Amino acid sequence: MKHTPAFGILVLHFLIFAIVNQNLNPHPDMLDHWVWSRYLSFSYYEHPPMIAWLIRGITFIGGNNETALELGSQLVTLSILTLVYAGTFRLYGIKPALVTLLILCSMPYFTLGSIFLHITQPFLIFWILALFLLIRFHQQPANNWLLWIGVAAGFGALSKYIMLLFYAGLFLHLLLYHKTRKDVLNPWFYFAGMLSLLIFIPVIIWNAQHDWVSFRWQLEKGTSGADFGENTLAFTVGHLLLFSPLWALMGGLGIWWLRDRLVEARSPESVITVISIFPLLFFTVMSLKGTISDPHWANLAYLGIAIMLGKELLWRFQKKTLYVLLASGLLINVALTGTVVTHALNPLFDWMPYELKNYDYLKNNNVPQATLEKLRNNDERLYSTGQYRLHLKQILSPAEIEEYGGLIQKTAMDISSDRLTRVLEWDKTGEQLQQLLVQNGIPQIAFIVSREYQLSGALSFYLPHQPWPHSIEKPERNLWSPLDEVKMGPSIFVCELQECQGGVVDFYERFEMPLRYLGEIETRRYDRMVRNLQVYELIP
The missing domain is CATH 1.10.10 (Arc Repressor Mutant, subunit A)
Incomplete structure (x- = not known):
């Protein structure tokens, strides 16, 4: 019964965000991954295949519906929290593990973020496994642990390419300490790498067959396209809010408190610090020039912070002070997530971009x-x-x-610039679109075309026959919707009102075929417009 408090926390987490889910729809990026799951492959344009395989398993059990995706997302997040709790328990004991769990549950990323199923969730499971296996290797050096690391890292690479940073951090840790430098010559580290590569080979083969498109896209995203330093401030402020400024501050203090342990090459703290903080430094540097600097990429650092603070806070603070600190973290999380959800449902202030294009x-x-x-x-x-x-x-x-x-x-x-509207009323929009199609005598379509892939992917999920989406902006993604088949139809083109004039121009450039205007659908939440779509039929 010693794990009863942890079980209670996890159950409460599930119930709270299952209720929150009832007021929101899955994010279009999540529904885009659902589209991937309908077309199983060894890789995709942007990412490796694990998220598609995972969602395929979820929908095989629960069906292609919101409930299955929402429950699946919650269960995957709870698996991450449980795995961290179990690893910290094995490392430090029951009380530090419980503190670590409470720290994670006071971060918006691991609470409100749990309602969205995305590529990072399965990746985190394998990263955490590899991290605790590496700690175990340094505590009880035995080469079999390295082979298990190879397996975990291999499946992590099938989830997200940045699993490569684990091996970079692993060797960086070995080289930083005189006592472990000789381990660089240990062939079992390289056997582990080869095992990871063997597991990852399907992705390499797929990319070789598709002109290395996924690797090229990742490289271009990370190294070009933005003015120097343009995204760094947004990345830094973003992860401070996403993971809580309190735990960023306490994480910095924790590393200072643990400085004596960090000089010990094989201590868990030195392994966790190097493996976890290295990705944060890497992405901060990359944000200086990269086109995209997503704050959630800092998740690995905050996982490490939570694990180390679990023990350190118990040792540093009396019980009353610790309770106040944890309660403060939870209250900050409630304030941040509550503000986001409230503003999404009923805006708290007047912010909406306006620019006339159509x-x-x-x-x-x-x-x-x-x-x-x-x-x-x-x-x-x-x-x-x-x-x-x-x-x-x-x-x-x-x-x-x-x-x-x-x-x-x-x-x-410019409704699309308000990211919070992206999780509202998609089911209503789907019903309106289907009614419009029926009124125009085309109740069932095979393809739905849009300039941005998120729009057609989301609409695909909510239409009764779930047509295949097709992206004009990123044609490399259209594995499931070849251009010639889309032209044959029956197909429709949809665009958001504000950008539709430019969207129609892009359509004609790509398709070189006529359109028939079917009408518009306007989705409202009370007196607030959350979506206006213009709908056209492709005329073969």
């Missing part, structure tokens, strides 16, 4: 040419409804605002 839509809705010219000559990007209304008052007459103001405002609203 003049064709206004013209087709009888907005006079003189009014359109005023809008073109005074176009700028604004960031709130209040600002945009004031902007219109400054350039249009009262009569124009009364007649066309609402239409112009709707057309300029």
